[in-house]
Amino acid sequence: MHHVIIGAGAAAVSAAETLRQHSKTDKITMISAEGANPYSRMAIPYLLTNKIDEAGTHLRQRPNYYDSLNIEVIKDVAVSLDCANQSVMLENGGALSYDRCLLATGSVPLKPKIEGINNSRVHNCWTLEDARSVAQYAQADMPVVLMGAGFIGSIILEALALRGVELTVVEHQDRMVPRMMGEKAGGLLKGWCEYKGVRILTSTDIVRVEQRSETRLNIHLSTGDVLDAGLLIAAAGVKPNTAFLQGDQIVVDHGVLVDEFMLTSYENVFAAGDVAQALDFSSGKREVQAIQPTAVEHGHIAAMNMLRASSVRHRGSLVMNVLDTLGLLSCSIGIWQGVEGGDMVERFDPDRYRYLCLQFDGEKLVGATVVGHRDHQGALRGLIEGRYLLGAFKEVLMKDPNKIMEAYLAVAQTDATLVR
Amino acid sequence: MQKSLNIDPDKCTGCRQCEMACSFEKEGVFNPSRSRIQVFEFHHEGRFVPYTCTQCSEAWCMKACPVDAIRTDGGLGAKLVNDDLCVGCKVCTIACPFGTINYVPDTGKVAKCDLCDGAPKCVEACPTDAITFIDAAATGMDRMRKWAATNNPASAQNA
Ligand SMILES: Cc1cc2nc3c(=O)[nH]c(=O)nc-3n(C[C@H](O)[C@H](O)[C@H](O)COP(=O)(O)OP(=O)(O)OC[C@H]3O[C@@H](n4cnc5c(N)ncnc54)[C@H](O)[C@@H]3O)c2cc1C
Ligand code: SF4
Numbered sequence: 001m002h003h004v005i006i007g008a009g010a011a012a013v014s015a016a017e018t019l020r021q022h023s024k025t026d027k028i029t030m031i032s033a034e035g036a037n038p039y040s041r042m043a044i045p046y047l048l049t050n051k052i053d054e055a056g057t058h059l060r061q062r063p064n065y066y067d068s069l070n071i072e073v074i075k076d077v078a079v080s081l082d083c084a085n086q087s088v089m090l091e092n093g094g095a096l097s098y099d100r101c102l103l104a105t106g107s108v109p110l111k112p113k114i115e116g117i118n119n120s121r122v123h124n125c126w127t128l129e130d131a132r133s134v135a136q137y138a139q140a141d142m143p144v145v146l147m148g149a150g151f152i153g154s155i156i157l158e159a160l161a162l163r164g165v166e167l168t169v170v171e172h173q174d175r176m177v178p179r180m181m182g183e184k185a186g187g188l189l190k191g192w193c194e195y196k197g198v199r200i201l202t203s204t205d206i207v208r209v210e211q212r213s214e215t216r217l218n219i220h221l222s223t224g225d226v227l228d229a230g231l232l233i234a235a236a237g238v239k240p241n242t243a244f245l246q247g248d249q250i251v252v253d254h255g256v257l258v259d260e261f262m263l264t265s266y267e268n269v270f271a272a273g274d275v276a277q278a279l280d281f282s283s284g285k286r287e288v289q290a291i292q293p294t295a296v297e298h299g300h301i302a303a304m305n306m307l308r309a310s311s312v313r314h315r316g317s318l319v320m321n322v323l324d325t326l327g328l329l330s331c332s333i334g335i336w337q338g339v340e341g342g343d344m345v346e347r348f349d350p351d352r353y354r355y356l357c358l359q360f361d362g363e364k365l366v367g368a369t370v371v372g373h374r375d376h377q378g379a380l381r382g383l384i385e386g387r388y389l390l391g392a393f394k395e396v397l398m399k400d401p402n403k404i405m406e407a408y409l410a411v412a413q414t415d416a417t418l419v420r
Numbered sequence: 421m422q423k424s425l426n427i428d429p430d431k432c433t434g435c436r437q438c439e440m441a442c443s444f445e446k447e448g449v450f451n452p453s454r455s456r457i458q459v460f461e462f463h464h465e466g467r468f469v470p471y472t473c474t475q476c477s478e479a480w481c482m483k484a485c486p487v488d489a490i491r492t493d494g495g496l497g498a499k500l501v502n503d504d505l506c507v508g509c510k511v512c513t514i515a516c517p518f519g520t521i522n523y524v525p526d527t528g529k530v531a532k533c534d535l536c537d538g539a540p541k542c543v544e545a546c547p548t549d550a551i552t553f554i555d556a557a558a559t560g561m562d563r564m565r566k567w568a569a570t571n572n573p574a575s576a577q578n579a
């Protein structure tokens with residue numbers, strides 16, 4: 001059996017490893033548009049701060065790793081898919097025929113529709129190649145404007161600030177990370193960034209980019225203000241990378257729709273990672289999550305079902321984000337906004353940049369937001385994903401939400417703790 | 421047979437010698453908050469519960485790491501964080517459903533129990549044998565490991 005994986009990111013590598021773990025003989029080919037060494041987009045911020053070099057971004061860092069597993073990585077771009085003939089057309093000519101195909105092409109950055117945006121000093125920060133350009137322009141003391149303070153924007157924000165650029169962040173919404181946390185927590189992040197010397201303009205749009213001189217741009221804002229910049233970085237969202245799927249053989253909504261076995265609308269074609277619109281643990285609906293842990297889960301589950309149809313069911317991935325904003329740690333998990341008719345408990349300590357919010361649906365924890373605490377955050381996942389009934393510990397948490405670990409141990413680890 | 425930490429909360433008196441020994445061994449300071457094994461207190465029951473990583477085989481932290489920084493120590497089965505590779509992204513800290521891998525701001529990396537090369541200092545330090553290092557089967561930790569293996573969506577055989 002020949003498995004062709006389009007893409008070489010987190011989802012692709014997770015799938016390839018799972019395929020090999022369970023089949024010594026099947027042929028596995030990964031098509032990588034960006035070179036022979038599959039890398040992690042997530043590592044880009046650390047490349048920008050010189051914590052690692054390019055080799056440090058590789059998803060697997062053992063020598064001859066893919067060769068040793070007999071996984072073939074070919075550098076090429078898939079330009080189209082012929083589902084009826086089970087083959088993938090490649091840019092360098094030729095086609096690959098498959099028995100099972102996995103779409104793991106990730107996402108692509110959205111291109112904001114702004115006058116003057118096509119400029120050599122405007123970049124995304126999504127690929128290694130982008131990172132090289134950003135590193136070239138984002139030198140110490142250079143005025144840099146970052147468009148977007150969502151999750152990815154906020155991660156890039158930290159990398160840029162650490163490079164010592166003179167940073168201004170422009171965000172359309174009224175707070176930072178609006179899809180990851182509420183007003184109080186998002187407000188803390190903004191306050192903290194400002195305290196650290198980063199200018200954050202919320203409820204503001206960039207309306208026009210103008211070349212002022214050879215090395216400088218004028219960034220015109222909806223407020224009428226104009227910012228000086230040597231570099232504009234666009235982090236205004238991403239969308240599933242489905243452009244190569246022409247025709248209507250594969251049903252695409254926001255992303256490629258897959259069932260609970262990660263199977264698309266066409267037989268033998270699966271999808272995983274950022275490109276897939278798959279089951280969300282909390283809502284039970286199919287959503288595009290575009291985060292690393294989800295890509296790894298998808299890749300694994302897709303591979304199991306590529307090996308044996310309908311063998312492993314996806315129970316839905318839990319949305320979880322963790323962020324370090326210039327030393328202020330935050331995370332949000334699950335339904336951090338809460339559910340209708342649910343209960344919530346909140347602790348807000350703006351002077352110390354701390355926030356803690358737990359959301360309950362009846363006796364179960366369904367979501368959480370944490371700012372300024374660092375330990376045992378995984379237990380939040382444990383409690384939510386385990387759908388444990390909290391019993392008496394719900395009251396304990398309503399009185400003191402810091403007692404998360406105690407609650408977790410008491411309801412989820414009764415074997416280990418003997419607490420009843 | 422693989423060895424595993426076995427924790428018997430019935431025997432724990434809450435003296436926190438394990439935390440002292442761990443923080444000294446790993447961080448060079450006597451500071452319970454820097455320990456990788458932590459003792460939790462349950463006032464109502466008058467119970468103390470030492471708690472740390474189970475070294476689960478299909479480790480959730482290891483699967484989630486974007487840069488291959490967490491690997492299995494062949495002999496012990498311990499999951500080790502390679503400080504040279506870890507970029508400090510913290511994804512593992514929310515991926516681990518046990519809450520036993522934590523970020524350390526001082527180092528910019530994560531830290532977890534590594535079984536001290538097979539001679540866990542917490543075990544040596546515990547005066548009441550509440551923590552022992554024994555054959556893995558049938559320990560509470562082993563049950564946690566089994567749960568981890570069957571529930572990890574990034575590696576479970578059957579979801
Ligand atoms: C700067 C940055 C920071 C991030 N930080 C975090 C974080 O802290 N936490 C988190 O959870 N997530 C983070 N993410 C998001 C995370 O990186 C993605 O969710 C993850 O990479 C998704 O994995 P994937 O395999 O689905 O797609 P990708 O990793 O995007 O991989 C897609 C692969 O497909 C290849 N490809 C695309 N089109 C084709 C084609 N036509 N033919 C052949 N190959 C193709 C690409 O070259 C690439 O190898 C970050 C992303 C960025 C950019
Ligand atoms: S914090 Fe370090 S060990 Fe954990 S996932 Fe990130 S790089 Fe890997």
